[in-house]
Amino acid sequence: MRYMATYDMMETFRNTQQWLGATARTMASYPAFSVVPNPALEWMAAWGEVTERTFERMVVKPDWGIRTFTCEDGKDHLVNIETVVEKPFGDLIHFNVSGREEQPRKILLVAPMSGHYATLLRSTVKSLIVNCEVYVTDWHNARDIPVSAGKFDIEDYTLYLMDFMRHMGPETNVVAVCQPAPLTLAATAYLAELDPDAQPRTLTLIGGPIDPDAVPTDVTDFGARVTMGQLEETMIQRVGFKYPGVGRMVYPGLLQLTSFISMNSDRHSKAFNDQIMRVCRGEASDHDAHNRFYDEYLAVMDMPAEFYLSTVERIFKNCEIAKNEFVVGGHKVDMGKITRVAVKTVEGDKDDITAPGQCIAALNLCTGLPDDKKASHVEPGAGHYGIFAGKSWRNNIRPLVLEFIDANASEPKDKPKKKAANVNAA
Incomplete structure (x- = not known):
């Protein structure tokens, strides 16, 4: 109490x-x-x-605010947000443009579960919906999920991503933004081992902490400085009687917001x-x-306590992804199992949350992937937000990501490509 x-x-x-x-x-x-x-x-x-x-x-959960879209025919088409996979802790939603032919690029945009709603990627969705079929992971506020729904940690998160990828099929191009990057990499590797025919065609990791120890930041320093006992004692609370998730252990959104604001008060x-x-x-x-x-x-939004604590302990403290020691349901996931999914990393030169060097570590983990299916890009002068939603994203990064997707779009799955777009630009 x-x-x-x-x-x-x-x-x-x-x-x-x-x-x-x-x-x-x-x-x-x-x-x-x-x-x-x-x-x-x-x-x-x-x-x-x-x-x-x-x-x-x-x-209040913000609205997506994407109601119409002007297509090449010069007409405004309604944008219907459809739930295609529904789960207790998050849904897979599709931005369906009515009356428009299905676009050849199918993109799964993996939104972070790090305090803000998936609507944080609103401008990213708007920029991609122009010529792509966009799907987004829409995570739920933990305060609204009854205790009867059970726990949700980083292993459950990984399994959710695998289910979403299976549903969308092998022609999917996955783009993971920030926090979910390491778990998306793990989900892709696990899927490559268990169900190779369902793995996506390309994987783009944007500003994610694959190896937090590669380049220290204030975020990684905090993770290394505090103990798990301190985090659990000071950050974790039970949802009150006002919400459906009463009694659920969470990292409250209001407490997270206090931390966000105190960094630049x-x-x-x-x-x-x-x-x-x-x-x-x-x-x-x-x-x-x-x-x-x-x-x-x-x-x-409130974050499930087990998800927050397992993220800090296993991703930041123990660096399980960086050491290729991540375990899901008792099974060790081997990143080397990724052999035909083209992988690209994107980092911001001025990113003070996920510094350059943390995300590109993913390419070294993919030991079974040919070099011509690996690519990287470091955006000069871009901060953390800019690499997925700002001017740098719109003008430079988005074209490179779409070029990378197109370069790997029509290649047979069992044959390596000659060259991928923007290979090792970093």
């Missing part, structure tokens, strides 16, 4: 701040006060508006102060740059 009380205390604090913001905005906007304009009341209303929106967004503080002044001057709008960014950034 101690953990449950703490969880409810955080939710009570969030709810109270949202109520205070709404109250301040409503009171300061009282029509009678307009008779004698008062800058203090204008600031109070602006503070209330920003505060209410900020704390309200923390418990000065910058976030300035951003909110500036937004309050913009609201005061009437320069803000519902979809301005501040609100577009923070509506997504502040929307956090």
